[in-house]
Amino acid sequence: MSLVVSLPPRVVWTIAYRSRVGSRREFSSKVDRNETMHRSTDQDSGVFRRNYVFLSTVFAGAFAFEMAFDTGTDLVWNSINKGRQWRDIKHRYMTQEEDEE
Numbered sequence: 001m002s003l004v005v006s007l008p009p010r011v012v013w014t015i016a017y018r019s020r021v022g023s024r025r026e027f028s029s030k031v032d033r034n035e036t037m038h039r040s041t042d043q044d045s046g047v048f049r050r051n052y053v054f055l056s057t058v059f060a061g062a063f064a065f066e067m068a069f070d071t072g073t074d075l076v077w078n079s080i081n082k083g084r085q086w087r088d089i090k091h092r093y094m095t096q097e098e099d100e101e
Contacts, residue, residue, distance in 0.1 A: 047057050082088065
């Protein structure tokens with residue numbers, strides 16, 4: 001027999017009576033999985049249902065993250081080193097003849 005009392009925030013205190021131990025009471029604090037997990041399971045069930053869909057999602061996410069991270073770090077690097085890179089000082093050292101070749 002267990003007694004469940006709802007207490008905010010989404011915590012359920014369970015008092016479990018065990019017949020083997022006698023009248024010993026065991027108190028435990030549990031997060032109510034039904035309230036917190038139902039949104040994520042509904043959204044993720046389509047992704048995690050098939051293995052190939054899950055792997056495709058992981059690889060596509062990794063590729064997108066890599067592209068975004070590389071672009072972001074290149075922008076930061078170029079803004080820090082503006083005026084010191086070859087593309088910024090190339091016009092000082094190249095003559096008109098070398099540009100045409």
